[in-house]
Amino acid sequence: MNVFIVHAHPEPQSFNAALTNRARQTLESAGHFVRVSDLYAMRFDPVSDRRNFTTVKDADYFKQQVEEKHAAKVGGFAPDIAVEMEKLNWCDALILQFPLWWFSMPAILKGWVDRVFALGYAYGGRRWYDDGVFAGKRAMVSVTLAGDEIIYGKTGLNGDIHDILFTINHGILRFTGFDVLPPFIAWAVARVDDRARRGYLDAYEQRLLTLAETDPIEFRSLDEYDESFRLKDPSTA
Template sequence: MRVFIVHAHHEPKSFNGAMTETAVAALAAAGHEVILSDLYRMGFDPVSDRRNFTTVKDATYLKQQAEESFAHQHQGFAPQIATELEKLFWCEALIFQFPLWWFGLPAILKGWVDRVFALGAVYGGGRRYDNGVLAGRRAMCALTTGGAATSYGENGINGEIGSLLYPINHGIFAFTGFTVIEPFVVYGPARLTEMERVSELARYRARLLTLAEAPSLMYRRLEEYDEGGVLRVGRPEARAVSRS
């Protein structure tokens, strides 16, 4: 399997660093191919605007999606974006490795999505959700939290982890066609003992070696919605549920 890890932590000796190190080693040892974008090490710039392009469609008004579509048609992505797009289309499995910062992606990773997931290249023309450009590929969030698991449970004060990740799993991964693997979460690694940390890395290694068949989240299909994007049968939208 071809695996692309987008890593968003500034400290190589962090637990996130250990997770990615584990992933690269375990996947390679099992014969998989791995590409890593270590965003902090690359000095990745997460700000999205005209810097994404070498082409200009309209110099008087910046409409990002129109520029993206134009750049896609005219090979006009800036080298940094073009390279990430190549990695994205190369991979069969995409992993976002990050610490949960303010209940979401660190800006450096959010901006990687803002800039790389360009109209024309990754979606557009009706290509979304199960009809998405990246359909057939798998994607997974691998993350750490500051708080304990209980605080991210169904009755947790911080909100259920699935609700917090919904904009990422559904809005970024599923929207572009990915099959969304259940997130791999390590809760509060800073408070774990050394043995517990080793155990968590072993658990992660096991997940990595079953990426191709690991349980995925289930979402409704595009055809279940009308042209206004409303569910035809009128039932409340199903939350993401595990496929057993």
């Protein structure tokens, strides 16, 4: 498999870096090919504006999706975006590696999505969900938290981590067609001891070795919705 890891952590000695290093070693030893976009090391620019493009569709009023659609037609994406698109095209599996920041992904990674998952390239013209551009590829979130399984559990104060990750797993990854694998979650990484952290690295290794076989999260399919995108059978909501 070709595996593309997008890594969003500013510190090379962090536990996130340990997870990405372990992923690279494990996957390469198992015969897979790995490419990593280390966003901070690349000084990836997360800001979306006209610099996303080498082309201009409307010089008077900047509308990102209008420019994206045009750039997708004429090959007008800026080089830093085009190279990330090429890595996405190349991969069979995408891994997003990040610490949970404010119940979400760090801004640098959100900016990567905002700029790279462009209209006309990653979605558009009813290419979404089951019919999405990235159908046939797999994706997985690997996330570290300060909080533990209790506070991020169904009855926990912060709410269920799976609900928190829904915007990423469903709104970004499934929306664009990926088969989304259950997330790998390293809980309370700064509070647990070294042995527990090594346990996380070993557990992650097992998840990586089964990347191709793990059952994806079951999301609803497009044919469960009517033409106005409402569930045909509301009793199943």
